[in-house]
Amino acid sequence: MTITFEKRRRELMQVGMLGSLGLSLPQLLRANESPAPRLGRAKACVLVFLEGGAATQDLWDLKPNAPLEYRGEFTPITSTLSGVPVCNHLPLLAQQMHHVTLVNAVHHSIVDHNAGAYYALTGRSPVTGGRLIVRDEPENFPPFGAVLAKHRPHGRVPEFVHLPDIMSNNNYDIPGQRAGFLGAAFDPFVAGDPSDPKYKLPGLTFPRQSSRGRLEHRRALLEAIDDARRTSAFADMQTHYDKAFTLLQSDETRRAFDLSHEPPSVRERYGLPDRVDRSVEARKFGGLPHFGQCMLTARRLIESGVRLVTVCTGRAIDQAWDTHRQHFALMRESLLPYFDRGFSALLEDLAQRGLLEETLVVAMGEFGRTPKMGQITSGAGATPAGRDHWPHCYSILLAGGGLKSSDVYGASDRYAAYPHLNPVTPEDVAATIYSALGLDPESRIFDPQQRPHHLALGRPISELFT
Secondary structure, eight states: OOOOHHHHHHHHHHHHHHHTTTOOHHHHHHHHHSOOOOOOOOOEEEEEEOTTOOOGGGTTSOOTTSOHHHHOSOOEEOOSSTTOOEETTOHHHHTTGGGEEEEEEEOOOOOOHHHHHHHHHHOSOSEETTEEOOSOOTTSOOOHHHHHHHHSOOSSSOSEEEESOOOEETTEEOTTSSOGGGOGGGOOEEOOOTTSTTOOOTTOSOOTTOOHHHHHHHHHHHHHHHGGGOOHHHHHHHHHHHHHHHHHTOHHHHHHHOGGGSOHHHHHHHOOOOOSOOOSOGGGTOOOTTHHHHHHHHHHHHHHTOSEEEEESSOTTOOTTOOSSSHHHHIIIIIHHHHHHHHHHHHHHHHHTTOGGGEEEEEEOSOEEOSSTTOOOSTTOOOTTOOOEEOSSEEEEEEETTBOOSEEEOEEOTTSSSEEESOBOHHHHHHHHHHHTTOOTTSEEEOTTOOEEESOSSOOOGGGBO
16 A cells, blocks of 8 residues: 555654654554553562572572583472473472462673662662662662652552662662652661560660650650751652651551561571671671561561561672572572572462462572683683583572462573573563552653653563463
């Protein structure tokens, strides 16, 4: 059919007008070709962050027929996810894999921990103005929990909780943990380590000499003093303080963090601390003694109405899965026993309580590890017994939240080095997470300059939605 000059002119004018609104031609074509994203029914999310970058080819994307220098020391065992073995050091998780969808072939090009973590936790590229985003900055894009805190306020308990510590690396707090341009009002409540016998919830206990009435009087006095210096930044902080004050009076919040309400058998199932001294980091064989009780706390928080809980597998300064050296010994002795028990317990417990259908569970790191032992890709290097940083192909686990279970999406090649089928980017993962939580990834949030930003720039993996 002949297209007239006038028709072509009108179409080009339409594209130009829409371009002025921030829509590119590829976006317009995608809008014409793609159906609206399918939205899930998850009410909350537990994000288990494997900081440091776990070698997923040694966990659940095994390559038993590859040469030894690629496949490594671990052997496959049967799991309840048909056709997908897991490594022999994950026997408890093997029995819960039917709850999971395994997403293989996630890939990007960032080999830096801080920037890679920002990419994973926000779904936004960590490259701006030709430099990497490696620390908290006010203009950073917000993480999933901060967006949920803004869009799904609760009021009785914090919407966004981080366990146990804010992660740091190379003298910077890792970006993507705090709220970025949404402001301090949507920062996570950093709750500390509930497995510590001396644990006290930060800021949520009254001084012995302070009654509630006296606390109210102090608050009124502070408000009177602060009335004269209201700026937008100050108002943002005031919102943060108001939330903290509400939590300070909340019996519901204190109860959610109180693990003494749990039967001993449940606490044991998640994994009790096996050592008093917590000063030795995981990469020096200190294990993850906090992890099990953090996972149990995450379940209690979800029950109480918290929207998103991030659980770091390591501690404040501990890239736990960054196994440049003694890779298999660290995985076998210091990492997998704790992860296997705590993560499998969460899946089992949520399912038994009828919470898994409305709770999205995500386990992912900032990247994976090199397909070949001793391969050097970063400044930290790797010994012949280590695996270095590898963002070009790794896998993540998704469970619950109305997504398909007992499924596999995508595939890596025979060495787990590069995507072979259905590659996925961190942008796509972010779009999938938002969609599972019922938020259209193309909806917008605004920065302090009132510039609009889409929640996610990738495509939801529509094949995962039931």
